[in-house]
Amino acid sequence: MTRISNPSRMQAAAAAFARRAPRAAALAAGLALAGCAHMGSSNPDVVYVNGKIITADKDFSIAQGVAIKDGRFVAVGSSEAMRQLATPATRVVDLGGRTVVPGLMDSHTHMDGAGTVETSAQVIKARTVAEAQAIIGDFIRDKKVPAGQWVQTSRWHPPSQLKEQRYLTRQEIDAVAPDHPVFVQTVGHFAMANSKALAAAGIGRGTPDPVGGKIHRDAAGEPTGVLESTAIGIVEKIVPPPTFEQGVAQNIAAQRVYNRSGITSTVVAGLSEEQIRTYFTVAERGQATVRAGMFWRIPTGSAEEFEKTLKAAKFKENQGNDWARVAGIKLIADGGMTLKSAFIRSTYANEPQNHGRVAVDPASYQRNVQLANRYGWRVHTHAVGDAAVDLTLKAYAAADQDRSIRGRRFSVVHGSLIAPDQIAQAGKMDVRVDAQNAFLWDKAGTVERYMGPLLANRAVPTRQLVDALGIGGTAAGTDNEVNLLNPFVGMYLMVTRKDPRGKVYGADQKVSREEALRLYTNAGPYLTFEESAKGAITPGRFADMVVLSADYLSVPEEQIKDIVATQTIVGGRVVYDARLL
Template structure:
């Protein structure tokens, strides 16, 4: 257990062992808090918590704990609210870190504003050979179409530039980037992808799903030093948000190497539950010794595989059983055929890896459900707590299959509040009955694990809690919530980001609640989410974050 000098003061007692004098750490008691934790299905309150060697000894009345541990180091919680550290089961850690050094389009209200921001970024970064950005959303810009390479050339014409759409399923490229990728009128659409074209058939500047690889494969790979910087940036951000554990949805050998390095050097200030991206060469290399469980005092796990079934709703890449309501010639894109998907699921399960598969459209969800069903019959693996990531639009007939197949619904509440401005246009009222259906899943007994899909959405878990409970934006719109019948209760949402998130990562015995023997991962926040109006949940500020009894963040 490591503490800052101020915390260590007075915390050690001299103990004689075989004639040698060694320092033995005394327990720490945090007092004067309004604490909450789940114990089973019950929400338990407390005013103090004791921990030692990074693990919880007890929660309860703070005065009684001080009396029980009279020599303990005391930390005054100053009357703040204590919660278990929050968990985001689905994000993209290195991408978040890299993105904080890119131009971010989030918040831009129109194309002109976005181009001005891009122009300023290019001027401020004259030495970058390839400019990167993300976060654009033509729906918010009210373009009624995708932006074009010619429009991006108006801001940056001298160097290649590519910008990922907010959902990560489309890339906007300028002419230099298209040229670098060799994309012309004669370039065919790749399987699982689409090149947007103008009326004459020329590439217009946007590449959807697997077509993105045509240009992104030309971007110079980051160095290990750049990866270290990105990871450090992401970890610092997580601490400020109260995230003590995150799931990294899709890594390769390079990222795995950096994670192990950080874990060995005790620099993983947020626990990482990583998923190997697909079952190709990286999987073969990383799985040679089998799943990695509980490495470095549960700081790092690599025991899952991330597969992808389709694209996203905003770019109409999500695979639908019937055509889009606003594009009758388009059903979206399955990224592989049934046989290929079945083979991938079976390869991961046969190797003993939990399998977590991205599926947004109802056709993709149907394909993945079939793949799990077939795999259980052929190779087993049902006990691995397999997941469908997003489970965003599911036919009503397919929803019960999640329970039958013991699948976890790994869902991102802010996707609903981000998509509510276009979801009905895309799929119509009838298909919305099985979309963002958190309450329906919970009612049938399916575990719903909370996440954000950062950096597609903000990594702030209080944004997710707010969206889950209110189904409104931060201005409280729509007034009664968007399809409020599918909202979670606050207790359900809290569970989705704590104990059920830990369960979805095979960690409920060591994380997710502040119970004896579990890691002392906790946060202090500025308001009590169980007493504040739900509309204020997103405003919650994290004051301190502790991981394994060690403070890793303190708000200045």
């Protein structure tokens, strides 16, 4: 196999992670070395030959072929060597010179949403208020939704998506849905509801704002239909949930959508116990095609309520199998950059009193982190702003005094505006930071408008994260359906830091192509303690890989974003083939 020398920064990053997790680094190194040799194998089920196999192993080796048996790679090397392993019963696939990479892992998604295309109004396509109205009205008419039945939408981001750069009012939704309660979801922290939905939830002029939330009102004091943070739950809790079997079907459909993008693994951030059961059911029925780590989302509340929930938990930390695994608890500390609710040390542009919003009572949050740790759960906290990261790291430090969190892989989720001193602190505490460059694709302009150029250019500091925490201490993700799922747009963003307009944000935070690919392959499995099982094409690991439309390593930089998956293989099985569409 050909080997590509690692850039000096990659060596520094690897060394940084080795210092933080010597046992994990030693294990990974040993496995990577094993991947350079053939494992003793007879009768492989299939061999792939005549390709450019980017193994993403320790040495970033390039091979020509692989052999697979029982869902795992059993050999990696030259085409001739793979052919020699084949028997009359072995299927031989000629890749025709195409490039192959390990199965891609998105380390932070809300995957189930991808399965709702047929059951929700797809306002994600709207570019004006009028278009959003038309989509909702057309959905009701085309689906023949009976009067009085709830209507829901896809998640979207009106401030950055619509020409008007604002949310819809209840009156605008009423205009196209006068006979239906309508709940309009967004990417998070905000939602909209029409008059019938507000009335069904008992929200009126005299309804007080809940703790940690806001019912937006007009000049006359009447609800506008816009709900923020915990106020969303007032309506959300009365929206009829899908049946369990509908949830199963939605989950299966979502996994197939992810396969089309080359995604073979993900971490799904924030599921109820019923939704977790859905993932296990899909796996038990043999219908899973994406390996999923799952964060359990516990509603925030008092320490007493939180502990009661922990005691009654239906699942345990790390419970699961190769297809579905519980991977900790998700808590939320603040909102988002594009929602003016990320909790920041400084203030928002032209709003000298606005530091964003804390989504939790700090004392209760710290106590809940300690309780989760005490009951054996690791914690992943949504913290976008640097002030929210301060809150998170303080709570983790307190929990560490009670029971060590080192080696447990607690994480800061998003950390979009994390500061250099906080990255250093996270490294000392052995805390991960899982950021998503995808926020810079179609929302960078909104971030700059709300927060100013200084914070916009500091957002998602990938270079600093890799250098300080190593590839194993951070990962690539999208927060889909909040952002575009496409992993090659994600890699393009990491390599160029360009948004669709060609504007560069944070040029000093660029990483190499190799590092970007490692963040989508090697890095994510550390989040679920599966770094020895997947993330590279080496003998013994799951046979998860993706055949590409172009060579990721040699195409011009501007064409990285245009690469697509032409075939996705999970556990040795083809789960997506563009030629069959």
